[in-house]
Amino acid sequence: MPLSPRNWYFSNRINITKKTVILAFCILVLCVLLLIFGWAWYPNTKFVKDSRIRSSSDRLPLMERYNANCDSCVTNWDALLASDTLTGGELVQYFLWTNHSSCQLSHDFGGIMMNNPSGLAGQKAVCIDKKIAPQPGKCLVYSFGINNEWSFDENMARYGCEVFAFDPSMGLDKHDHTPGNVHFYNWGLGDRDEHDNRFNWTIRSLSSIHETLAPLHGYKIIDYLKIDIEYSEWIALPDIIASGMLSKIRQMGMEIHLDSQDSLEQHREWAKLLRSIEKMGMIRFDSEYNPWFVGNFTQFHLMGSLGYEIAWYNSQLLHVTT
């Protein structure tokens, strides 16, 4: 007769106490294994909680060293971004990070409601704390990248700002958009004034546009600069820094775009560029990943979002110090 597990237990080739010990040991081993795997699978960051976006390694040893998962801890992003062992997952944590305590009241302006997943796309966070809020009746907004979607611009006009909107890709000439106090120009944002022959677009630097429009709005601080220009932000931003225009921007909301084909080093450079404006006094108060724009980063084994809506305010341009 073959030995069934039951027969094995009761057959008297080995005594019953020994078998009980073996069985108990097996159960213990199973429990320990379950605990270990359960822990490894437990999503431990905002990013990996979203089941559609999961990093290939949920374990982030460097991150733990720099306390990046702790809101109230100070994260040493500079050390992290300089690290030899930086991973894609850690880089993404930097893009996702935000300084929650820096703005008490942040409102999203504009955006369109999407499906699958449902949510707002293209919205821009504006900090309306008294210390930094655009002042209705006298605020100035520059908005780059409209793509026939005027909700941000119309809302900022309704809030009480004068809005200058720019987009060379819509086939529209300079005009005033209604409803609202919105002036449209068919210029694109770049690092210099040039003509883009591929598309027949006029590209201009921020400082040059500000200079040209000064007769209309004076040499005023730009209370909110919106940038949503499909990768050209990486070209325009270094010039905004170099030209000194950063010191004339009170708040900035920008969609940054990552490239799933690009290297970890390229992404590190982009992260360092953002870090450099933070070191110049731009305080991040919001970051939202774009769940409709997700990719497989083939060069560093990560599934992740390719777009992040990040907002900053300039700590050197506070209306009142707190």
Ligand SMILES: *[C@@H]1O[C@H](CO)[C@@H](O)[C@H](O)[C@H]1NC(C)=O
């Ligand atoms: C967070 O924001 C506060 C201002 O509310 C600022 O003092 C602080 O330096 C910021 N922290 C980081 C890590 O940027």
Ligand SMILES: *[C@@H]1O[C@H](CO)[C@@H](O)[C@H](O)[C@H]1NC(C)=O
């Ligand atoms: C290029 O754009 C200008 C206006 O911005 C227009 O007058 C001109 O006809 C365009 N050229 C071509 C080849 O489309």
Ligand SMILES: *[C@@H]1O[C@H](CO)[C@@H](O)[C@H](O)[C@H]1NC(C)=O
């Ligand atoms: C991502 O790309 C890698 C390499 O091309 C491939 O092995 C992996 O299966 C892809 N992952 C997903 C989830 O598509």
